[in-house]
Amino acid sequence: MAVRVLIAEDDPHIVESLSFVLGREGFEVSAALDGEDALRRLQTELPDVVILDVMLPGRDGFEVLKALKADPALRALPVIVLTAKGQAHDRRMAEQMGATGFMTKPFSNTDVVDAVRRAVRA
Amino acid sequence: MLPTELILPIAIAYVALLFVVAFVGDQRARAGRLGWLKSPVVYTLSISIYCTSWTFYGAVGYAARSGLEFATIYLGPTLVFVGWWWLLRKLIRIGHAQGVSSIADMISSRYGKSTTLAALVTLVAVVGAAPYIALQLRAVTVSYQVITSAGPENPSGLPGAHPDFHAALWIAAGMALFTILFGTRNVDAKERHHGVVAAIALEAIVKLVALLAVGVLVVFGLSDGVAHSFSRASPQLLQSADVFGARWVTTLLLSAVAVVCLPREFQVTVVENVDERHLRTASWLFPLYLLLITLFVLPIAITGLSLLPSGSSPDMFVLTLPMWAGQNAVALLAFLGGFSSATSMVIVACIALSTMISNHLVMPLAMRFKWVPLYADGEVRRFLLNARRIGICVMLALGFVYFRLSSSDALAAMGLVSFAGVAQFAPSLFGGLYWRNANVGGAIAGLSAGTALWAYALFLPSFGPDVVLSAATLRDGPLGLALLRPQALFGLSGLDPLVHALFWSLSVNVLLFVVVSLLRRPRPIDRLQGTLFVDVFRAPAEATSGLLRRTASVQDLDALAQRILGVGEAQRFFARAAREQGLERGLPIADDPFISQLERKLAGSVGAATARALISEVVTVETISLDELMKIADETRRMAEHSRQLEEKSRELEATAAQLRDANARLTRLDQEKDDFLSQVSHEVRTPMTSIRSFSQILLDSRDLDGARTQRFVRIIHDESVRLTRLLDSTLDLGLLERGEANWPRTRIDPEIALEGSIRICEGLGGGRVALASEARAVGAAVEANEDRLGQVFINLISNAIKYNTSASPRVTVRSAVRDGVYEVLIADNGPGIPPELRDRIFSRFPGGLARSRTAASGSGLGLAISWQIMRHLGGNLELVGGEGPGACFRVTLAAMDSAAPREPRPA
Known part of the structure; x- marks a missing residue:
């Protein structure tokens, strides 16, 4: 069965490129444009990996991550945190909150694919 | 008896084996594969060069002559390693921190890197080592004579009364060659001789095994077990009256001091130490080694005395007993063991001493009299290596001369003369580790006086009457002055000569060391080095170097380093230093820590004193004496007092200070805002960059994309680049506005024309989806403004209202009116509105949320901020008002001009 990836990202072009790149590698991709949407989707369709942008409108990425880690059903779900800030602060915070991976924008497509593969294996 | 034809090849083969071990060790060390070379066991075995042929x-x-007293020679080191390991640890820590290359270097480093002191220590060490090397030459020569001539039929050992000096000369020459090959392959004395240490560790095992083999043969082959072998002992041997007497204490003290102060022991324990923690292993393993190697000494002595004919030399029992028993294999092993113990001592002692000679005697003279061109590449290295090679030859020559002249035929007596000589280092070495006020004057005074007394009372008399001192002088004193009799100084007679000499030399040494130290004021460098040594566990080496401020041209330093270290090593060192300073390439900055680092590095090659002299040739030193520091501190304290009084007097000052604090806080806040802004810009730039990078990578990677896809991706890249450009333009624009550089011309205009134009431009934006309604409008209004800029504000507001409108039936309305002399435009939409938490900062840069695009290639997040700035510059206002309904409503206001009395345009 194909590996399912949920992308929580508010920039539609980035969603589009990620969907294309991951889809080409055989992943099944769906997208949420804000934090609420992401959490709603997680309740109904359980993906194998979440790519989570930090600067989401409404509830931001860290809030989503927190909610996710607080939910016993979702706690084990691998999360790759995506940020355009790239500051050490964000990375530390993501690590402390239990993120599986951390990527800075602009990213390399192959890095994203590798990170998703690693997250699925782990 | 074993034939010379057998002994000689075996000895040469053994030397060859040692050389191979040393070579392999060096190769491994050079390749960085230290492995067993840095094992604490190898370290401990190398320390066991304490056990020489003596x-x-x-x-x-010794045991055959004086009974149990021999044990003191091993009890002293045992006490040091078991009980005083903390002292050794301090020495090792300082050795590592200061790049110490020998005991002379250590002592001179402690006392302000004094060249004189280093030379003095070297001289004493050289003279003091001569008897010790003589002892080894004697042992090897005699053992060679014994094994090639003695046998069951001639067990007394010696064919004649005299050792064969001809053979001894050859042996000395061979050892010199051997040591030169071993020890002077590299100039950096601080660089460990891994190969030599490996060879010495092997020799340590050989001598231990050999002595144990002889012991087992004696106890279980020649006697019937331990009890039987001891039953042959004469009562005098075991119950010598002198046990625990003055001589006992003296030899115990001497051996304890010697295990640290002997140049070769210092070399292996401190200089060759790779890891301070190895001391932990050595502190029990070395005493254990001593115990094992002396285990059979008494049985061998007892058995030799009772079985071998009287007149046999007890120093050769180890060799003659197996031969007497016809055990040639054991005898051969014993010969190799003795050979091992002699060669290892000679090699290490000569390496240590030749380093001291070259660094502390030759180099300072060479520098003073310009024997060596300091400014020619490689010359200094060649010069140093040659000086060391000659030093090795000199040491062996001195040993040979002493051997030739000395009257003593007991090995232990010769060794003790050496011990007493190096014991003169003890007051300045140990005192310097713990007594902060010890200084160079005290060290020189104590050491010279102590050494002079040692030479007069012990060293010179040890040659025997009529060799150096005449029999008359020895008996009655020089010129018949009884007070100055060498072995009964100042009337102190009746003592053992060793005890007597040590008593006078060490007492005077310590006394002068303390008194002169107390009398002399230390120089800053004395204080600095003193602190570095005494507080080595407290302060890192760099921390205190602030007392000396030095500057130099880095090119000069580089040239100097290349001359001493060689080009490759110098380049590596400079590159590493540059990297540590965080420089990408080029030479490091010649700051004080770097100069100190380089000086320590050079000290590894030429010793601390010479390194300091070399560095000082290219360095400008600015010494801040402690007095000056105290003055500065004093001054500061007075200033503080003064300012306190001023503050008390004047409340205004405090008020000013408060204002300054406020201003500072404001500045800090502004700074913080600027940082936040930059971080935001970075974030806003990264978002379009992400799309651009990702899509271009897709296009680059996949050749099989269909035309429509390719078209779309290229379009996205284009749009995002435009967004990026807009963002940068807006940032610049806003920057200009905020700095007040808004010098566009203001004229009297009809604002409705600008509004109408903006509405027309925005009509196409919603794609026909959004209804743009123009309701009640002002007629005949006039304002003083810039039409383009006013239009920019309107376009921004209307296009936002359209773009962010997510309502099912989106609608934007524009109204305008003139009310109470104010021209007012209201732009309202029925979109999601502005969240309450954003209302306060909606006009600041990147308010977040709103500017965050919900549509691609949307605003930069700066539009409202720019609009607000423009309105402010036009003398009007832009605000968010509570619209009717759920959406947002923005109001633009400008002072309206009297439309009846138009005025002439005027510049802003």
Whole structure:
């Protein structure tokens, strides 16, 4: 069965490129444009990996991550945190909150694919 | 008896084996594969060069002559390693921190890197080592004579009364060659001789095994077990009256001091130490080694005395007993063991001493008299290596001369003369580690006086009457002055000569060391080095170097380093230093820490004193004496007092200070805002960059994309680049506005024309989806403004209202009116509105949320901020008002001009 990836990202072009790149590698991709949407989707369709942008409108990425880690059903779900800030602060915070991976924008497509593969294996 | 034809090849083959071990060790060390070379066991075995032929042959002789006293020679080191390891640890820590290359270097480093002191220590060490090397030459020569001539039929050992000096000369020459090959392959004395240490560790095992083999043969082959072998002992041997007497205490003290102060022991324990923690292993393993190697000394001595004919040399029992028993294999092993113990001592002692000679005697003279061109590449290295090679030859020559002249035929007696000589280092070495006020004057005074007394009372008399001192002088004193009799100074007679000499030399040494130290004021460098040594566990080396401020041209330093270290090593060192300073390439900055680092590095090659002299040739030194520091501190304290009084007097000052604090806080806040802004810009730039990078990578990677896809991706890249450009333009624009550089011309205009134009431009934006309604409008209004800029504000507001409108039936309305002399435009939409938490900062840069695009290639997040700035510059206002309904409503206001009395345009 194909590996399912949920992308929580508010920039539609980035969603589009990620969907294309991951889809080409055989992943099944769906997208949420804000934090609420992401959490709603997680309740109904359980993906194998979440790519989570930090600067989401409404509830931001860290809030989503927190909610996710607080939910016993979702706690084990691998999360790759995506940020355009790239500051050490964000990375530390993501690590402390239990993120599986951390990527800075602009990213390399192959890095994203590798990170998703690693997250699925782990 | 074993034939020379057998012994000689075996000895040469053994030397070859040692050389191979040393070579392999060096190769491994060079390749960075230290492995067993840095094992604490190898370290401990190398320390066991304490056990020379004195131990191997001499201990038995010592026991046969003086009974249990021989044990003190091993009890002293045991006490030091078991009980005083903290002292050794301090020495090792300082050795590592200061790049110490020898004991002379250590002592001179402690006392302000004094060249004089280093030379003095070297001289004493050289003279003091001569008897010790003579002892080894004697042991090897005699053992060679014994094994090639003695046998069951001639067990007394010696064919004649005299050792064969001809053979001894050859042996000395061979050892010199051997040591030169071993020890002077590299100039950096601080660089460990891994190969030599490996060879010495092997020799340590050989001598231990050999002595144990002889012991087992004696106890279980020649006697019937331990009890039987001891039953042959004469009562005098075991119950010598002198046990625990003055001589006992003296030899115990001497051996304890010697295990640290002997140049070769210092070399292996401190200089060759790779890891301070190895001391932990050595502190029990070395005493254990001493115990094992002396285990059979008494049985061998007892058995030799009772079985061998009287007149046999007890120093050779280890060799003659197996031969007497016809055990040639054991005898051969014993010969190799003795050979091992002699060669290892000679090699390490000569390496240590030749380093001291070259660094502390030759180099300072060479620098003073310009014997060596300091400014020619490689010359200094070649010069140093040659000086060391000659130093090795000199040491062996001195040893040979002493051997030739000395009257003593007991190995232990010769060794003790050396011990007493190096014991003169003890007050300045140990005192310097713990007594902060010890200084160079005290060290020189104590050491010179102590050494002079040692030479007069012990060293010179040890040659025997009529060799150096005449029999008359020895008996009655020089010129018949009884007070100055060498072995009964100042009327102190009746003592053992060793005890007597040590008593006078060490007492005077310590006394002068303390008194002169107390009398002399230390220079800053004395204080600095003193602190570095005494507080080595407290302060890192760099921390205190602030007392000396030095500057130099880095090119000069580089040239100097290349001359001493060689080009490759110098380049590596400079590159590493540059990297540590965080420089990408080029030479490091010649700051004080770097100069100190380089000086320590050079000290590894030429010793601390010479390194300091070399560095000082290219360095400008600015010494801040402690007095000056105190003055500065004093001054500061007075200033503080003064300012306190001023503050008390004047409340205004405090008020000013408060204002300054406020201003500072404001500045800090502004700074913080600027940082936040930059971080935001970075974030806003990264978002379009992400799309651009990702899509271009897709296009680059996949050749099989269909035309429509390719078209779309290229379009996205284009749009995002436009967004990026807009963002940068807006940032610049806003920057200009905020700095007040808004000098566009203001004229009297009809604002409705600008509004109408903006509405027309925005009509196409919603794609026909959004209804743009123009309701009640002002007629005939006039304002003083810039039409383009006013239009920019309107376009921004209307296009936002359209773009962010997510309502099912989106609608934007524009109204305008003139009310109470104010021209007012209201732009309202029925979109999601502005969240309450954003209302306060909606006009600041990147308010977040709103600017965050919900549609691609949307606003930069700066539009409202720019609009607000423009309105402010036009003298009007832009605000968010509570619209009717759920959406947002923005109001633009400008002072309206009297439309009836138009005025002439005027510049802003």
